[in-house]
Amino acid sequence: MIDIPNILEFLEFFDFLRGSIAAYIILVTASVIFIVRDWRWSVLALAVQYLVVGLLFSDVLDPQLAFMKVVVGLFICLIIYFTARQVNWGQLPADVTDDEAVQLREERLLRFGPYMLPTDTPFRIFFALMVILAVWILSQRPVFQLPIVPDHFNLAVFALVGLGLVNLSFTSEPLKAGMGLLTFLAGFELFYSGLEQSVLMLAFLAAANLMVALVVSYLTQARHAYQALLD
Amino acid sequence: MSSPLLVLLAPPILAIIVFFLRRWPRVAGLSSALLLFVLALILARVDLDLSGQTVAGGLIRGNTWMLLGREIALTGAIRTILLFAYGVMIIIFLLATLLPQGYIFIPLSLAVLSPLAGALMVRPLVFGAVLLLVAAGLLALMIQGERAGSTLASFRYLTMVAIAAPLLLIAGWILETEQAPLMGSVATLYVVAFAILLAGFPFQIWVAPVVSESQPLVPAVIFGVAQMMIIAFCLLLLLGSPAVQRSAQFWQVVRVSGTIALVLAGLFSLTARSLGRLLGYLILIDIGIVVLAFSFLDRTRPELILTLLIARVVGLVLAGMGYGFIRYQLGPDFSTLDLGGSLRRLAWIAPVGLILFVYGGLSLVGLPLTVGFRGHWMTVDLASTQSFWIAAIIVLSMAAGVITLLRLLANSLGQDSRISKAHKELTTEMKWAAGLVLGAAIFLAVYPQPIVDLAQRMILLI
Numbered sequence: 001m002i003d004i005p006n007i008l009e010f011l012e013f014f015d016f017l018r019g020s021i022a023a024y025i026i027l028v029t030a031s032v033i034f035i036v037r038d039w040r041w042s043v044l045a046l047a048v049q050y051l052v053v054g055l056l057f058s059d060v061l062d063p064q065l066a067f068m069k070v071v072v073g074l075f076i077c078l079i080i081y082f083t084a085r086q087v088n089w090g091q092l093p094a095d096v097t098d099d100e101a102v103q104l105r106e107e108r109l110l111r112f113g114p115y116m117l118p119t120d121t122p123f124r125i126f127f128a129l130m131v132i133l134a135v136w137i138l139s140q141r142p143v144f145q146l147p148i149v150p151d152h153f154n155l156a157v158f159a160l161v162g163l164g165l166v167n168l169s170f171t172s173e174p175l176k177a178g179m180g181l182l183t184f185l186a187g188f189e190l191f192y193s194g195l196e197q198s199v200l201m202l203a204f205l206a207a208a209n210l211m212v213a214l215v216v217s218y219l220t221q222a223r224h225a226y227q228a229l230l231d
Numbered sequence: 232m233s234s235p236l237l238v239l240l241a242p243p244i245l246a247i248i249v250f251f252l253r254r255w256p257r258v259a260g261l262s263s264a265l266l267l268f269v270l271a272l273i274l275a276r277v278d279l280d281l282s283g284q285t286v287a288g289g290l291i292r293g294n295t296w297m298l299l300g301r302e303i304a305l306t307g308a309i310r311t312i313l314l315f316a317y318g319v320m321i322i323i324f325l326l327a328t329l330l331p332q333g334y335i336f337i338p339l340s341l342a343v344l345s346p347l348a349g350a351l352m353v354r355p356l357v358f359g360a361v362l363l364l365v366a367a368g369l370l371a372l373m374i375q376g377e378r379a380g381s382t383l384a385s386f387r388y389l390t391m392v393a394i395a396a397p398l399l400l401i402a403g404w405i406l407e408t409e410q411a412p413l414m415g416s417v418a419t420l421y422v423v424a425f426a427i428l429l430a431g432f433p434f435q436i437w438v439a440p441v442v443s444e445s446q447p448l449v450p451a452v453i454f455g456v457a458q459m460m461i462i463a464f465c466l467l468l469l470l471g472s473p474a475v476q477r478s479a480q481f482w483q484v485v486r487v488s489g490t491i492a493l494v495l496a497g498l499f500s501l502t503a504r505s506l507g508r509l510l511g512y513l514i515l516i517d518i519g520i521v522v523l524a525f526s527f528l529d530r531t532r533p534e535l536i537l538t539l540l541i542a543r544v545v546g547l548v549l550a551g552m553g554y555g556f557i558r559y560q561l562g563p564d565f566s567t568l569d570l571g572g573s574l575r576r577l578a579w580i581a582p583v584g585l586i587l588f589v590y591g592g593l594s595l596v597g598l599p600l601t602v603g604f605r606g607h608w609m610t611v612d613l614a615s616t617q618s619f620w621i622a623a624i625i626v627l628s629m630a631a632g633v634i635t636l637l638r639l640l641a642n643s644l645g646q647d648s649r650i651s652k653a654h655k656e657l658t659t660e661m662k663w664a665a666g667l668v669l670g671a672a673i674f675l676a677v678y679p680q681p682i683v684d685l686a687q688r689m690i691l692l693i
Contacts, residue, residue, distance in 0.1 A: 147410065147413065168390060172382075172383060172386075174382045174386055177386060177390075178386075181389070181390060181393055184393070184394075185393060185397075188397040188400075191401075192397070192400055192401070192404075195401075195404045195408075196400070196404060198299070198300065198301060198358075199299045199300060200298055200299035200300060200301040200353075200358065201358055201361070203299060204358060204361040204362060204365075205361055207361075207365055208361050208362075208364040208365050208368075208396075211364070211365050211368035211369070212364070212368060212389065212393065214368065215368045215371045215372060215385070215389055218372055218375065219371070219375060219382040219385055219386055222375050222378065222379050222380070222382055223379075223380070223381075223382050225379035225380075226379075227379040227380070228379035228380040
């Protein structure tokens with residue numbers, strides 16, 4: 001019989017990722033969600049982000065509750081993954097031509113040596129670097145130290161909130177902006193879980209996150225429906 | 232079953248039942264109105280003074296419910312607010328039988344009553360901020376409806392509430408745990424969160440898109456029922472925060488936010504090009520006045536805000552109905568309607584819809600002989616004792632709204648238009664419903680005492 005490790009054994013296995021390393025990984029995943037245009041990479045980064053945020057949750061919450069946070073996060077990723085697949089990862093469906101589609105056009109690309117990148121990628125990289133710099137400086141300043149939570153939470157919370165909000169403001173595409181909103185909420189939850197550990201609040205926050213994911217999914221479908229593409 | 236459990240569970244269960252009837256709009260509208268009426272009757276019979284008393288045929292027992300270690304309590308004030316919300320919803324559902332609003336409108340309208348009620352009942356109250364986010368999710372779906380294409384309005388609304396909720400939670404934690412070094416930031420957190428939830432400046436950007444992108448009766452739910460419960464939530468939060476009540480800066484910033492929102496709403500209304508946008512800006516004028524009335528809470532009693540909100544519901548139902556009738560009659564021509572040229576014969580093509588729209592709009596800006604008059608002029612009166620300029624801005628914004636509506640009326644009386652006749656005529660039922668709603672609104676405009684009494688009753692209970 002397969003011996004499935006329990007939550008504590010999982011945590012022990014990923015012990016090397018806890019603390020500041022987790023905060024750095026979050027900085028990378030939140031940046032990937034913001035910069036990369038390919039939804040497949042964004043969804044993958046969101047899933048990794050929820051796993052790593054789960055590790056940080058285990059520093060302030062009971063491991064079982066932290067595990068529930070990870071499960072909710074992975075459910076959200078599943079919802080977003082299936083939605084993205086249903087709308088062909090944001091690309092035009094095979095049977096709709098560029099001329100027929102009014103809302104979605106093929107994005108303009110720039111050549112960088114052997115690579116072709118969307119034209120707004122350099123701006124996104126620039127803004128991401130600016131936010132990372134701001135987040136880094138803020139997280140080191142004692143005056144911006146978040147109360148109650150461990151020190152390494154500072155960088156993670158600021159990164160999630162900052163990059164989430166920037167992502168949200170950069171696009172009107174519901175799926176990409178939705179991932180920004182979920183990133184922002186994950187940052188807030190990480191901070192708030194240090195302040196309030198009531199099970200009811202945990203349940204409410206899980207319900208709110210799932211609701212946001214469902215709305216993002218519904219709006220993505222509405223935005224990419226055939227009728228909308230051709231209208 | 233305890234009464235809070237009934238209030239939380241019954242609406243979603245009714246929503247599921249009605250969802251299966253969605254293909255028959257009349258049946259869905261009538262059955263949801265009937266079911267909600269029964270729920271309202273049961274709720275009205277609950278004895279709130281005797282906890283544990285068995286009422287409603289032995290079904291309802293007690294007024295508090297423990298959920299995961301926290302209390303959820305139904306009080307007299309919350310019950311009155313809920314009964315008012317149920318009453319408005321019943322009227323909206325009956326109107327939806329005449330003007331179908333899409334398959335998901337009625338189920339979502341029922342379902343959203345549960346998190347909104349939960350937000351008012353949960354203890355500590357600040358936990359309700361998360362339930363407001365859940366409600367915002369359902370309302371965002373309602374704004375989108377079955378429409379494909381732009382998702383701007385629904386996503387903006389969801390985003391705004393998602394940003395406000397964390398601010399309230401953090402402020403609530405600071406107050407609850409009495410974090411002395413952070414006490415100074417509570418007023419700032421509250422003022423930003425309230426400005427977002429009340430749609431004050433600069434967070435009013437979602438209002439006009441919501442109206443122009445959604446079905447005609449959706450604004451009545453969002454800016455009427457939901458907004459009333461959100462404002463009740465904000466009032467209850469303020470009552471529990473004496474430190475914020477004492478902060479002069481808090482009231483000052485809310486005042487500035489409301490004043491700028493009013494200025495923008497007045498200017499935008501003069502430049503509106505479509506009926507949907509115009510209605511959005513008229514609602515924004517009303518919102519600006521409510522935010523200003525909210526900012527005078529340190530000097531007056533809160534029934535003024537509730538009077539304004541009840542009047543807003545009436546104005547929204549009228550204007551939404553008129554907007555829906557015009558859409559119904561013009562059919563595919565509605566999308567080409569602009570306030571400049573193509574609506575020149577509107578008064579002859581869709582007179583009933585136009586009358587309802589204009590009268591509802593005038594009520595939203597608070598003209599005499601409309602339901603909105605009393606609350607709006609009380610706010611002007613109150614503002615004039617504080618600052619001449621704020622009072623002048625309120626009057627000028629209201630005047631801008633009135634001018635735009637009168638210009639609309641004058642333009643629609645013309646004869647030269649490429650839209651020459653209606654695609655569909657209103658049914659007799661629609662005309663009867665229009666007459667009934669208009670008659671009730673005129674009655675309340677002439678005898679506003681029931682509105683004032685209801686507002687006072689709610690405040691006394693709070």
